Amino acid sequence: MFGMSFYGWILMPAVILLAFITLYPCFWMIVMSLLKVSTRPGMKNEFVGLANYAGLFKDSLFLQGWVIQGKYVGISLVVEFILGFAIALFLNNLKRSANVITTIVLVPMMIAPVAVGFLYLYLFNSSFGWYYWFLRSIGILRQGSILGDMNWAVAAIIIADVWEWTPFMALIFLAGLKKVPLDQLEASKCDGAPPIRRFFDVVLPNMVSVIVIGVLIRFMDIMRYIDTIFVMTTGGPAGATKTVSYYLFDVAFRFFDLGRGAAHGFVLLLVTIIIAQAFVNIMKKKGVQR
């Protein structure tokens, strides 16, 4: 009767277009990952089975890429989480100017990652960058360089990410804080729990789902985007910021080893999905669906 057919029909256009723009690339990726792509015209692509995948695990840049990616993702997420939570708590404290300040805080999220890269490339430049000047002036950075130093360069891309995305976390947490049930808070207050206890016993458990969603979305995006790194360091110095997603760009578009690139991309996608799924499972286990 009503239903099925109508809803199916209106879902169709989206599904067809999505299939066209996602399934084919996916299929292509899987096929290519099993081939050794020819390097000269006239030569046939050669079927090599799983050799491309096996090759990945012998490629130290690939393996190192995961370590760097882990550092980048891990530290960024932790810092964004902590700062975001703090800011959310403080924003929550505001009464009158809350809206204006929240609006200011969210500004960085709107900015193109490429632009963020250029902002920080400019600020960290040792010849004329104001942040470089500031760090030198307060003495954190002695004679040295930010983007030319393997440790500082990682810090730099993390700082850029933190700058852009902490507001995202803060806003999500703020939304979460506003949904902590009043009665539970009051009950805990009546039970005489000190503020810290109240935070851990009432506030945090009520925010698990919000936290998981925030971290999950940041995780997914940080795994995909290479724009900021592309602009700021192009993976250097000495490969210090060559995350596994950035290295994929190298393999596919600089080495033009499309077979290897496809295998690389497939593994990256798989790992992202698995970790994301694990997050979702945690959320389900906690039984705190939105």
Added chain:
Amino acid sequence: MFRERMSRRNFLSTAGKAALSGGLLVAVGGIVSKPKVWAGGSNEATQAAKKAGGADLWRQYAGTKLIFMSENTPPSSAIKARAKEFFDLTGMEIDIRQDVLSTVQEKVGIDLKGGSDAYHLNYAQDKPMGTLFADYWADMSQFMNDPTLPQDPEGYDLDKWGYRWLDVCGKFYESSKIVALPYDNAVAVMFYRLDLFEKYTKEFEKQFGYPLVYTKDTTWKNMLDFMKFFNTGKYGVEYGYGFQGLEGWAGQLDFQRPLYAHGEWQEWDMPDQFLGTRNPGPSRWGDDQSVMTLGKMQQLYKLAHPESLSWDWSGVNNAFQTGKVAMCVNYGEFAASVEDPKQSVAAGGKVGYGMDPKGEPSWIINGKKAVNATNYGIGGIAINGNLSKDMQRAAWIFTVWATSKPLQMSVLKELGGTPTRMSVLTDPEVVKAMKRPTTMPNALTYPPILEAVKAPHVVPGPKIPKWNEYATIQCIEIGRCMQGRQGPEETAKILKKKLDTMHGV
């Protein structure tokens, strides 16, 4: 670059105004129709063609539209601005698409490897492009003696160009095929603050026992002294020297200079370094000289500006312009921006240009020579081999036109581009401009360039199909070594292993 920007403004202002006034219209046009090249009135070009005596040869593919995928370098911009002349001469439209090199690589790579012909002409930078794609480009030698096609009156022989530049960007792995003609060069020379050198020479002599001058015999060991001297910060700059260690092409070239300077060391043994080879076999990494040089480079890097590893040519140029470093090795075309008082504190005759530092004889243990290792990038124009024969011929007409002496001459005069034909480099007008005061600041670098790009100083770099991967691996490992993360011996060993694995040795 001051001059360049000024003249680019002249060239492009017409287009800019059009875009401003009718920005909407132009842009809407972008959706529905293909953008038009500025085609119009001037008959000067037609006259020139007639004078050349073969107007019909030039016009045989009139009506064709050619697409040239190029890096956004000054010569490409200049040619773009002259598309109208080309149209008047040949009746063909030339659509020049400019992108940054990495994007050019991506697009050309996908295009060529997919057997497609979206881009008829490709920018053929010798190493990052040619090594990968040369097999996909058309052989130009078939057109060179073809009487049914226009030919350059000077011809295309090796000696018509800078030292073996035709080989460098036109021949890959075999000498029988020519896949590109050179139209743009970038040669690395030493930029140093002559004013500071003159001012503090006594001071320096007191400390180090010899005068502070830069000559073609200055060695990398002297560089250590210069850096120690300037790094004190007392002499007008913050650091003595800055490298260009940015991963990729810049870093590969930069590391290559000290490596080759000491005993002409190169990664692989090749029959002809200028042609390269498809699989060079086992690498030389790990031999005593390589470890020795790496060790010395570590010392150099310790004293160089700490940002060196993240700089490419423009990064180090910014540092030089802002007076952060007293010396840097950079490509000749940067002279314009260094000499521009609006951008640079070093402008106004304060800069000296010399050959790259020489190898230090005491650091050489393989018994070979110490040289002023000089490397470069030669940009060529190549024709997509996936094109039909007729389209290839049409593309050839553009190639001949774009690499001809008159065009190179005007590009040099107007944009400060860097010519590839010897006839331009030795033109009296250009020779005159090589001394101050000059209207072509880039020409100031030609004397050291012309001296350095010959044997034995010149080093063309390993031309291998896996050049990009090699450059990445090498930059990362040497970079780690320069940051003190791993010792020279260890680095050499890792490089040997990785590069040999890459080639399946």
Added chain:
Amino acid sequence: MARVRLEKVWKRYGSVEAVKDLSLECQDREFLCLLGPSGCGKSSTLRMIAGLEFISEGSIYIDDKVVNNVDPYKRDIAMVFESYALYPHKKVFENMAYPLRVQKLPEADIQKRVRRAAEILDIAGLLERWPRQLSGGQKQRVAIGRAIVRDPKVFLLDEPISHLDAKLRTHMRGELKRLHRDLDATMIYVTHDQLEAMTMADRIVVLNLGVLQQVGTPDEVFNHPRNKFVAGFLGDPPMNFIPSQLQKKGKGYKVVHEQFTLELPDSISRKLIARQSSDSVEVELGLRPESFDLSSKQPDGCDMQGKIYVTEPLGEDVIIDITLGNEKIKAKTVIGQAWQIDEPIYMRVKHDRIHLFDKTTGESLLM
């Protein structure tokens, strides 16, 4: 006006069976109440009649026409939703006019019908308001108004007044009943509130777990419940059930409990004999709180004796909780006597108000 008939209707959601083999008929101009606890399938039944849910099996007829595959808007029905379902982006007038606009009636006609409906419902002053500016009762009237402007064949009402406060609910009960009379319409009304069903319905359909329990007039279902579920669901406080033994005694029967023995009157015994009950059966004795005569002193012919556990005065009446051995029962009486907690209390059962149910099946033994 129209008749609605359901024939062996099933509704399944995956493996869950919401409505099982339901057959019933709603007469023309009847006020039929679907009554049951939440999850009993009453809403599903109503939504199947409306055409908002698929019918898994069986058929639904409106005026002898099978409507299983007819879209809701072609069934000529009007529905009032529990949440009122007013269109938040339309004013009250437009909300009420909506069904008419869909039918593309002339504007004058629409105006006339909406105004008339508004007058009937006493909301003429609210027509220019937005739904968010209305109170719950007003929204409810608008929702009803939207239903009546159409003059449909059948009105379907899904717990329309359950979100109102108690006082308003009582008021609306009366209003709805009057409306039914004035409109002379067929109405199917879903509720979980037995009081609503009792006061308003011509007939009540009691559902539990998707199964039809009993259909009948309010009097029938209240006084002659077919099973223990119906008996327990209707009445407030609910009927007391006391597990006991039904034994034959001479020609008649008696109910035996460790605390008391109740001799059954002939009228009941006859029914039991007709059922050919065996000599001794486990039964549930069902006694409504109203079916006791209470006394603090032992009267003649006292049936049972208990102890007062607590008293709940209700103004005019009082409910007394009584401990009867291990059982606790509630009795209701007129206020007036001082009942003391923990004092003994003596009860006489109104013999015509006795219910007996089979212990295992829950079926009434008196039907």
Added chain:
Amino acid sequence: MAAKSRETKAPRKAAAGAQETIVHKRTPFMRILTVVLLAVWIVWTLAPLLITALSSFKTAREAFATPTYGDWKGVWNIFRFQPTLVNFRTLFLIEGFWPYIWHGFVASIGSALIAVVMGTLGAYGLSRGKFKREGDISFWIISTRMAPAVVVIVPLYYIFRRIGLLSTLPGLIVAYTTFNLSFSLWLIKGFFDDLPVEIEEAAFVDGDSHWAVFTKVAVPLAAPGIVAAFVLCVLMSWNDFLFAAVIGGHRAKTVPVGITELRTTVEVLWGPINSATIILIIPMIALGVLIRKYLIQGLTMGAVRE
């Protein structure tokens, strides 16, 4: 949704007020701490933008004028300059940025329109219909958000070349749709899920067909969500770099691509880069503020509501 939010608004407001005491009491110390920390955060947020914005009006030498280290008075160098439009002039007259802005504008709006129209249809279908493999469809749609762009670009390039979409605005629009469609579908679905079904059912019973219920009742009620999805699609497209660089290319270059090209082989045109950065980010900040209320719901694809 409106009905629902009305019911929940009152208690939520109360909760918001009482949150003040979630962690600490409102002591003067806490108040000062709050003000100070938020002030620091605002400076940290705005400083890069301020420096860049001011630099875009400076000549190169003014922009490069950092003082000696530790010379704190030198901070005023940031504000000491003769405003000039030379960078903007270079950007528009020489580098020809107008078309880039226009391309970005057309491509983002075009793609956002497609994504929102198809997304609204699909979201309604997915939200209200019952499908056998609903979970799989949902997972598929959301998983497209996890695919690294680099992986998608190469095969898309080949398809686009074959059908002639490469390096055209329509091509760029379709390319953006790869990420916009799944995003908007998922986001708008969340808004439809929030609508009480009864309102639509009432419309059904009142005599509307499916299509009429969808257009006259469901879409107007989910309009805020649809608008938010549209704006966010515009934002993501406008900001995109990789697709624009490879699929868009020459004839459909957008501002982010244009910016990266200002880092030329021979010099980094910092002045024009700063101007272009400002041009790139200002409209998006404006859009972001505009849909501020739905921003979080949008960016979390509907999972978190404010």
